Amino acid sequence: MAGGAGTRLWPVSRDSMPKQFITLLDDGLSTFQATLLRVAGAPFGKPIVITNHEFRFVAAEQMQAVGVAGEIVLEPERRDSAAAVAVGALLARGQSRDAVAVALAADHVIMDAARFRADCLTAAELAAGGLIMTLGIVPTAPSTAYGYIEAGESLDRPGASRLARFVEKPDVETAQGYLDRGFLWNSGNFVFSAATMIEELTQFSPEVLAGAGAALDAAKADLDFLRLDPTAFAAVTRISIDYAVMEKTRKAGVLAAGFDWSDIGSWDSIHEVIDKDNRGNVIHGSVVAMDSANSLLRSDDMLVTAIGLRDMVVVATRDAVLVAARSEAAKVKTLVEQMKKEGRPEATEHLRMYRPWGWYQRIDLGARFQVKHIMVKPGGKLSLQKHFHRSEHWIVVRGTAEVTLDGTVSHIHENESIYLPIGCTHRLANPGRIELELIEVQVGSYTGEDDIVRLEDVYARA
Amino acid sequence: MAGGAGTRLWPVSRDSMPKQFITLLDDGLSTFQATLLRVAGAPFGKPIVITNHEFRFVAAEQMQAVGVAGEIVLEPERRDSAAAVAVGALLARGQSRDAVAVALAADHVIMDAARFRADCLTAAELAAGGLIMTLGIVPTAPSTAYGYIEAGESLDRPGASRLARFVEKPDVETAQGYLDRGFLWNSGNFVFSAATMIEELTQFSPEVLAGAGAALDAAKADLDFLRLDPTAFAAVTRISIDYAVMEKTRKAGVLAAGFDWSDIGSWDSIHEVIDKDNRGNVIHGSVVAMDSANSLLRSDDMLVTAIGLRDMVVVATRDAVLVAARSEAAKVKTLVEQMKKEGRPEATEHLRMYRPWGWYQRIDLGARFQVKHIMVKPGGKLSLQKHFHRSEHWIVVRGTAEVTLDGTVSHIHENESIYLPIGCTHRLANPGRIELELIEVQVGSYTGEDDIVRLEDVYARA
Known part of the structure; x- marks a missing residue:
């Protein structure tokens, strides 16, 4: 997921x-990649990425970069975890009618991969017997950031029990009580047989389930992707799998997992993990x-300097800097919501925008001009395109460009340039x-991204 | 100064x-400009800027921008305040043999200009009588950042006394003792007759005095500037006027000044003043x-965001960010010294470099290319110049450029470009x-600033 x-x-x-x-940790991998690698190879099958x-x-x-092949299913819009789990279970x-699935969040950190795999296998044995197993985490502190799980009757695997109840994120005092009574953190990762989940x-x-099924039935292959049907998927209720089924x-069932875990839900937890x-x-x-x-x-x-800091978070990117007390780092979510309301582009968009062909990044902006660094x-x-309000000058600083200008193809080499007049394709x-x-x-009277007419596109964006 | x-x-x-x-305050002026305006017009004469x-x-x-004319004397290297005061006194x-001078630091903040002028006039009357008057500041706190002055025998002007002694920057306890005994802060601004200072x-x-005199005798006019003789000036002892004369x-004498004052010696004091x-x-x-x-x-x-900060300083520029506890903001000096030793360019150079003709700013840098935004x-x-290791592409985004390329002059307008091959003048x-x-x-194998041969320059830099 x-x-x-x-x-x-x-x-x-x-x-x-x-x-x-x-890439948030020192391993050079995104958590998506680390998650894929954690379940790569037998006994796990090919992953279904939603x-x-x-x-x-x-x-x-990113899958290609770590050599993991799998199916990529595209959600036309956000629909929380129940829809994703339903699609995954159906697929x-x-x-296989006996398929056992592991539903994993792609943004969690788990250091001990061997122990994780062992726990998955234990849970899979119980799942094959008809249980929907939650991977529960043994708390290391009375955290108020997680929901908790109370275990019930023990099952015949070490650490495994029936699940008595889920409880919401508590206050600190309540959390301490949960710890004393042996409650586990709800990691939001599950192991189940597809048939049981569907039942x-x-x-x-x-x-x-019906909505997910309809979206899947009407899904279209788009390049290497499976694109869920937008109309059917839009009709699916937005609900988490916890509310929809687990509660x-x-x-x-719940298995007390043996691995360290973090959902890296704040900069404070990044500090904790590294x-x-x-x-x-x-x-x-x-x-x-x-x-x-x-x-x-x-x-x-840019260079960041710090003097006399205690328990602080400082995170700097090219266009935005965050300075926060570590204990209040979770408020970033509220801050970003506020900035979205104010229409600040930094709230949602990175300066470097990734595209299927490479990336571009704005490096300068004036009243009647904009400068971009482009990598292909x-x-x-x-795409084959044109603009109504701007001309463009391209100066190649590395490699060779093949430029099609009003139907004529030419090659522009390092240290050469080409001029694209306003309105040309x-x-x-x-x-x-x-x-x-x-x-x-x-250069032009308007340099916004939306002054573009895409006439043709190999990535099906036209 | x-x-x-x-x-x-x-x-x-x-x-x-x-x-x-x-520009550090909200007045849109540099402290240099504010200092000039504070002494503009009678009874003050034209300023001598050193x-x-x-x-x-x-x-x-900056003088032109605020409409203040005066003499600009150039020091070939840094020589502390005694040399500057000596040059000023000689000029x-x-x-006039009876000239009374006000020696002012250009980086101090004084809000009440009227009171400042009144105090200068009071001090000037005493200076005309042969005293070297220090402008003493009534302390608002037991600061450890300033030297203190003990006043002696009262003079016949309100707030004016003989100066009993200077004391070095104290610790907090000592500072409190000084406050209790009515000591003043030493602002480092003086009023004196030129003849007395020379004596x-x-x-x-x-x-x-001899070194400053020799540097002035051999000084050369350079455009609108008076450039002190480098050899003679280099021989001048590096000493403050406090050590050289005042102690x-x-x-x-000392006048307890009636104006608020700050030497804005740290970000903490900027916070205090605004x-x-x-x-x-x-x-x-x-x-x-x-x-x-x-x-x-x-x-x-860039956008700076803050969550849960208390008594902090956050200062962000395009290429460097400082985050400091306000109480430790004075350590920036040590930090910068350390970074200078490490050879970090951010320690000394701004990204936007001002030149007599305008400015330039790097906006992108790669292994074999660099992009600059230039304003003329x-x-x-x-200057008429050439480079051995790089070609240049110029794209005009505003105004009109007159480009001389190997002797041929052409005009490049907005949305036009020109290519300057490697080695061309x-x-x-x-x-x-x-x-x-x-x-x-x-574009080239080396894009450093020092790959430049200046063949001719209207600003006398060739």
Whole structure:
């Protein structure tokens, strides 16, 4: 399940590229990639990735980068976890009537992969017997950020029980009581047989199952993706699998998992998960710290300096900086909501925008001009397009560009440029073996992204 | 005295453009400009500005912008305040044997200009009688950031006394004792007759006076500037006027000034000086603050967000961010020294570099290319130059460029471009009435600033 749009790790995570696709830890992987690798190879089958259609290219690219093949199912819009679980269960049952599925969030951190796999197998044995197993986490602190699970009657596997009840996120005092009574954190990851999940959905959320089924029946293949039918999917109730099934079914079980786990739901939890230096700091990127302790200091761009910080979070990107008390880092969500209302583009969009052909990033902006740095992957090809309000100058600084200008194709090499007059039809492609980089200088009365007419597109965006 | 290179307000103030030339308060003026305006018009004469040669164009431009004419004397290198006071005294005596001079730091904040002028006049009356008057400040707190002055025998002007002694920056306890005993802060601003200062320099620091005199005798007019002789000036002892004269002379007096004063020696003191909102915050630029109090939040570029801050300083520029506890903001000086040792360009240089003809700013940098945004003022003209390692593409995005390329002059208008091959001689000028802006894309194996041969320059830099 990789369709979420986490704002709690803003400004690094934004709607245009949410946290599951970003490298947050020191392993050089996104949590989406780490999750895929965790279930790669037997006894696990090929993964079914369910994500939002906007993330289709980044998902495909990141899967390819770690060598994991699988099906990518695209949700036309956000519909919470019940719809995703229903789609997954239907697809899994299509593969095999006895299929056992592991439903995983793509934005969780689990360090001990071996233990995770072992726990999945234990849970799968119980799931094959008809239980829907929740992976419960042994709490390390009376957290108020998670829901809790009370275990019931023990089952014949170590750590496994019937699930007595789910309880909502508590206050600290209540949380301490839960810890004393051995409650577990609800990780939101489940193991179940597809048939059982479908039975329980039929009983407790038939409209979700029917909607998911209809969206799947009318789904269309789009390049390498399976695109759920927009009309059918839009009709599906927006509900979590916890509310839709888990709190109602009598087949719920829980396994006290043996691995460390974090849902990295805030910068504070990122600080918690990563190894710290001897002053308790997590430092990433171009940072100079003086007399500072127990802080997370991250820069993805400019130099960040810190003096006398205690328990702080500083996260800097090219166009936005967050400075927060670590204990209040979870309020980022509220901050971002407020900024969305104010229409601030930094709330939702990254400066570097990823596209199936590569990326572009604005590097300068004036009243009547805009400058972009554009990278096109080998073989990448932008749409055939035209603009009504701007001319463009392209200067190639690396690689070779194939430029189609009003039907005429030419090749522009490093240190060469081409002028695209207002209104011309043009297309940019990289026919070479190395990345193409160019500087685009737009001049005109309006340089907004929406002044574009796409006449033709190899990525089916026209 | 405008030659200092304040690092305490880094990253806004850097060696390449120090704090006296930067707009720090809400008045839209640099402290240099505010200082000039404070002494503009009778009974004050034209100011003598003493600054480092590197700041000559910005000083001239800022004087012009506020309509203040005066002499600009250039120090070839930094030599502390005794040399500057000696040069000023010699120049003032050259104007009139009875000249009374006010020696002012260009980086101090004084809000009540009328009271300041009145105090200067009072001090000037005493100075005409042969005293060297220090402007003493009535302390508002037991500050450890300032030196103190003990007043002696009263003089026949309200608030004026003989100066009993200077004391060094104390610890807090000692400072409280000084307050209890009525000591004043030493503001480092003085009023004296030129003849008296020269007499006292002759007696106590003859080598400073002789060196300053020699540097002035051999000074050369350079455009509108008076450039002190580098060899003679280099030989002058590096010493403050406090040590060179004030602590030794028997002619020292002090006037308890009636105006509020700050030397804005740290971001904490900027917070102190500026009006705060109802949560005690000073907010400047693109900032969103949530649950934060008593903090200084300033952005000169990207969006800065704050959650749960107390008594913090956050200052963001395009290429560097400072986050500091307000109480430790004075350590910025140490931080910058450390970064200078590490050779970090952000420690000393701004991203936007001001030149006599306008400015340039790097907007992108890669292994074999660099992109700059260049602004040329109407009438501005860059040097005739060539590069050995890079070609350049210029795209005009505003105004008209006059480009000389291997001897041929052409005019490049908005939305036109020109290519400057490696090794060609070229020159850029703005012949028009509005600012010229262009995007320069450099491509080559080396794009450093030092790959430049200046063949000719209207600003005498060749």
